[in-house]
Amino acid sequence: MFKQTLLNTIFDYNFEKSCPGSSAWIEHLPSNVRNQGSLTVNLLLGVKTAGGRRFKSCLGHNPFQGYAKMSKCCHLRAFSCALNLLNARTSRLSRSGAQKIKIEKMVKKKLKFPLKGKYLVMLAPSFVVCFPYPEIILALKKIGFDKVVELTFGAKMVNREYHSLLENSKELVISSVCPGVVETIKSSFPRYKKNIANIDSPMIATAKICKKTYPKHKIVFISPCDFKKIEAKQSKYVDFAVNYKELNEIFSEQKIDFSKFKSKETFDRFYNDYTKVYPISGGLSATVHSKKILNKKEIKVVDSVLNLKKFLKSPDKNIKFLDATFCKGSCIGGPAVFSPLNITQRKKKILEYLEKSKHENISESKKGVISKAKGISFIRR
Numbered sequence: 001m002f003k004q005t006l007l008n009t010i011f012d013y014n015f016e017k018s019c020p021g022s023s024a025w026i027e028h029l030p031s032n033v034r035n036q037g038s039l040t041v042n043l044l045l046g047v048k049t050a051g052g053r054r055f056k057s058c059l060g061h062n063p064f065q066g067y068a069k070m071s072k073c074c075h076l077r078a079f080s081c082a083l084n085l086l087n088a089r090t091s092r093l094s095r096s097g098a099q100k101i102k103i104e105k106m107v108k109k110k111l112k113f114p115l116k117g118k119y120l121v122m123l124a125p126s127f128v129v130c131f132p133y134p135e136i137i138l139a140l141k142k143i144g145f146d147k148v149v150e151l152t153f154g155a156k157m158v159n160r161e162y163h164s165l166l167e168n169s170k171e172l173v174i175s176s177v178c179p180g181v182v183e184t185i186k187s188s189f190p191r192y193k194k195n196i197a198n199i200d201s202p203m204i205a206t207a208k209i210c211k212k213t214y215p216k217h218k219i220v221f222i223s224p225c226d227f228k229k230i231e232a233k234q235s236k237y238v239d240f241a242v243n244y245k246e247l248n249e250i251f252s253e254q255k256i257d258f259s260k261f262k263s264k265e266t267f268d269r270f271y272n273d274y275t276k277v278y279p280i281s282g283g284l285s286a287t288v289h290s291k292k293i294l295n296k297k298e299i300k301v302v303d304s305v306l307n308l309k310k311f312l313k314s315p316d317k318n319i320k321f322l323d324a325t326f327c328k329g330s331c332i333g334g335p336a337v338f339s340p341l342n343i344t345q346r347k348k349k350i351l352e353y354l355e356k357s358k359h360e361n362i363s364e365s366k367k368g369v370i371s372k373a374k375g376i377s378f379i380r381r
C-alpha cells in the first residue's frame with residue numbers, strides 16, 4: 001500500500017530525465033513500472049531495496065516531504081537520491097546538505113548557446129547508436145563547436161597503462177573506466193578500493209591530450225552517462241559534460257536537420273579504430289592486448305551493477321582482471337542512450353562503425369599517434 005501510494009506520487013510528477021544507473025535497475029522491475037521512466041525506477045529502488053529506510057534517509061525523514069522538495073527541482077534531487085542509493089552503507093551524501101548542493105551545482109553547469117569562444121567536443125564512440133555518422137560532426141560544427149574529436153585515442157592510451165599494470169600486478173585489478181563501478185565499490189565494497197586501477201578513464205585521458213594540443217579551447221564531453229558529469233566536474237580537464245538526450249534537445253532547439261546534411265566531414269583529430277568497441281561489454285579487455293600476460297580464464301567481464309555486485313560478493317579467486325561496467329550492455333545501455341534498438345542491435349552498430357572506420361581514408365595528421373601524448377601521465381592523481 002505504502003509502495004503503491006509512493007509510486008502514484010512519483011508518477012504524478014511525470015519525470016522524464018534520466019539518472020545514473022537507471023538502465024541497470026530497470027531490468028529488474030515489472031514492465032508497467034519500467035515504462036514510467038528511469039527516475040521513477042531510481043526512487044523505487046530506494047523503497048524496494050531498503051524497505052523505505054534508505055529512501056527516507058536520502059530525502060529527509062518523511063519520504064513525502066522529500067517528494068515535495070523534489071517537485072521544485074526534480075531531476076537534481078533525484079540525482080542526489082540515486083547517488084545516495086549507491087552510497088548505501090553510510091548515506092553520507094544525504095546527511096551532508098553541503099555535499100548535496102555541490103552535486104546539484106555539478107549537474108547545473110550547462111552550455112549556453114550561441115557558444116562564445118572556442119569549444120572542442122569529445123564524442124564517446126557509443127554516439128553511433130543515437131546519431132548518424134559522419135553527419136553528427138557537421139551538426140556539432142553548425143551549433144558552434146570549433147573542433148570535434150573522438151574519444152578512441154584516449155582509450156588507446158588508457159589501454160597501454162592497463163597493459164603495463166596487468167603485466168606487473170599480483171592482485172586482482174578492477175577496471176576504473178566506468179565511474180559507476182568506481183562509485184559502487186567505494187560505497188558498497190570498500191575492501192576492493194585498493195584493487196581499482198589507478199588509471200584515467202578515456203574521457204580524462206583524451207581531455208588531457210586535447211588540453212595539450214588546444215590549450216585555449218573549452219573541453220566538452222558528450223556521452224550516454226550522467227556519472228561522467230561528476231567525473232568531469234571533479235577534473236580540471238573537462239569543462240562541460242552533456243549527455244545524448246541533452247544533445248538531441250540542443251539539436252532540436254537549434255533546428256538541426258540531419259536529413260539535409262550531405263557532408264563527409266571527419267573528426268578533426270585523434271582517430272583510432274580498434275578502441276571503438278570500448279562502449280560494448282568487454283571492450284576494454286578485448287583491446288588491451290593481454291594475450292601474453294593473462295589467459296582467458298583470468299579475465300572476467302561483467303556488465304550491469306547486479307552482476308558486478310554478484311561477483312564482488314563471492315569473487316572467483318582465479319580472476320586477475322575484472323573488466324566491469326555499471327550499465328547492462330555497458331555504455332551502449334547507458335541512461336542517456338535513446339534508441340529503439342536492443343543491446344544486441346546496438347552492439348552491431350558499434351561493430352559496423354568499427355568496420356567502416358577501418359576503410360576510411362584518414363590523413364596521417366588526423367590520426368591519434370602516441371607522440372601526441374608524449375609527456376602526459378595517465379595515472380590518476
Ligand code: SF4
Pocket residue numbers: 021177178179180181224225226227228325326327330331332333334335
Ligand atoms: S557503463 Fe558507461 S554509461 Fe554506464 S555508468 Fe558506466 S560509463 Fe556511464
